[in-house]
Amino acid sequence: MPIITLDDLGYRYPEADAPALEGITARVDPGEVILLRGPSGSGKSTLLRCLNGLVPHSTGGQFSGRVTVCGLDTRTHLTRELGTRIGFVFQHPDAQFVLEDVEAELAFGLENLGLARPLMRKRIEEVIDQVGIHPLRRRRIATLSGGERQRVAIAAALVMHPQALALDEPTSQLDPQAAEDVLQVVLRLVAELGMTTMIAEHRVERIAPFVDRIWTLESRTMRDQAPRAAVADGGARPPVVDLAIRAGWVPIPLGLRDARIHAPRLPAATQNLPPIDGRGEVICRLEGLSFRYDGARAVEGVSMTLRRGQVTALMGRNGSGKTTLLKLIAGLQRPQRGHLHGEVTAAYVPQDADALLFAATVEDELRGLPPESVAPFRDWRHRYPRDLSSGERQQLAIAVVAARADLLLLDEPTRGLDPTVKQALTSFLRTRAETGASMLIATHDVEWAARTADRVLLMADGEIYADGPPRSVLGDSLVFSTQINKLLGGQWLLPEEVPV
């Protein structure tokens, strides 16, 4: 008997011109793992919210068809009843915590169910072990990193003993290591508990080998396919799949483990490295830039030049000083030591790009910008900016701030973006580079950096410790390497570079 059924599901948000979902019929059997993918704004979050009744009970709007979860019809059962059947993990870790410390947060849902204290204690101890958060149990949530918070959020959902788990892009706000930790937890739950799991996730390369089916949402409708058929069809897919399709590998490998069987048949990687393009005019020069927060080192003695026409990726673990360095160059922080030379118009797009949007419509946000900046947003011009999906908001914020700048400073611009939008962002940045702008981009997205940047800086403890072309810097990195590099080694970074 299926644990979840969607029967001709349709939904339109209040005052929306078009439905978000239309005619979706599917079923999920116990223990299945379903990956939801689709472009930004395709309705992944909406579909997941239909499962626990947030749509339509919290959102309003026009709901048609029928969704049942563990036999309960979501139209006639409230979210708080469905919450014990399906645990929900939201995209933003901060948005889901009610209390200040981890153990109290885990108990909150159980207290709402009125369970006796010994039973609560038992469940909390079990979930702490399942999710591996024992060292965090006495911590205040405000002191946890993003990845730790998301693991606590998963534990808070699991402690209710749900029969299924819905995760709405749980890693989109996290750096690669934190994202890896969170996905490890999810995969362990799947392997050890057989937890029925539905996950919307852009990091397809990590999760694809473990899913039973992939649901692809596009133009309000959904395709339900086996993983190999789905990735062969296009959309978000792991880089090894791109390589496998080019090389004609059968069956298509979904992960590195399967791909390694085929890899020895490929030619060895070349060792010829192109030099860093140092021809562009120097647009900005940093000399010994340093900054400390209350005595704690954030940026220490950074010296470098940024040139016109260059896209530079700035990578490093959380807290390595990337954001502070961008803020120093943008003039939002004053360097405590060192100098910054260069009289250019710099534009900084922060991680939380939402803060940049405050007009009533997209058209108002873009007023006064050149036509080429406005063109990509023609279809959204009458929409309220905060009603756009997170990826769409990110695109808009970049366009709003970066249109006329010579030096673009972007902080994690690909967070929450789907592959199509990332590709569009790459094209936009390359075009700006060709017209003489310079870009410095703090990012954790190795695949995107390898595709977009022509220079990579690695940063740790406030210092830059590696500087060079992507092949040189990412090609021999244990942490910052692409999936193709992990597969083939040498200096191959992207599937299209590999001769087949």
Added chain:
Amino acid sequence: MIRNPLAWCAWAIAGLAAAFIDRSPFLQALLLLVLINVWLSYRGRRGSTYWKVGAVLAVIPILFSAALSRFGHHLLVKLPPIPIIGGAWTWEAVAYGASTGVALLLTVAVFGLLPSTIRSADLLSLLPQPLYRAGTAVALSLAFVPKTAASFQAIREARRLRGHRTGWHSAPGLLVPLLLTTLEQAIQYGESLDARGYGSGHRSRYHPLRWSGLDAAAIAASLAALILTLVLPSGPYNPYVDLAPTMPTAVSLIAVMLLATPAVTALLPRTDHAHHHA
């Protein structure tokens, strides 16, 4: 150390009563010293923002009172006949404003201490069932304060990046996106509460209330301070009647000194006894 939320609630009520009922400058100064001691024992040097906000709040009534009141005989300065603020500024008006201002500073100090000494979970577990919903709303509001401050800073920075002014003139432009951001966060909180079974019916409690002799001592001292403040208050200080304050009674001094109990207990070892509620 005092960790019991009831003990801190009793202490806070007694502290607020002392701050607002006894306006004698001597008692206010003593209460300020007591609060600084308790603060240093539990928060150390952290949380200076509360004191800065309190200081700003304390100055406002002084300025208002000095500028608008024309009563009193002790002249501070005489301004030319400017509308509203012109005329004689008196020491009595300044003293009256200062009395109110210091009371505000003391209030901010009392409230500033509570977030680091009481956890919302403990506070919620104290509430009777009918007040639980209101209590959750208060707990969420408290959690919202730092997030709203961070959103305000991010929006201010973003407006600067887009070339907007960031002074007082831009306040309406800042408030609208701040309001929208806060509303979005509130909706997400609501969804999270729903998804975790909030409002399902009878609620149980996970955290046992922990008691020690020191907690009992703190409650007793706070209740004693409250009763002494309410029943035997010091003579009211009215600078317009007599600018020089009279010496407070020994009872009033003892009432304020009792509020230092948490600072004293911070020096002593603690033995807990759990009282289970579930």
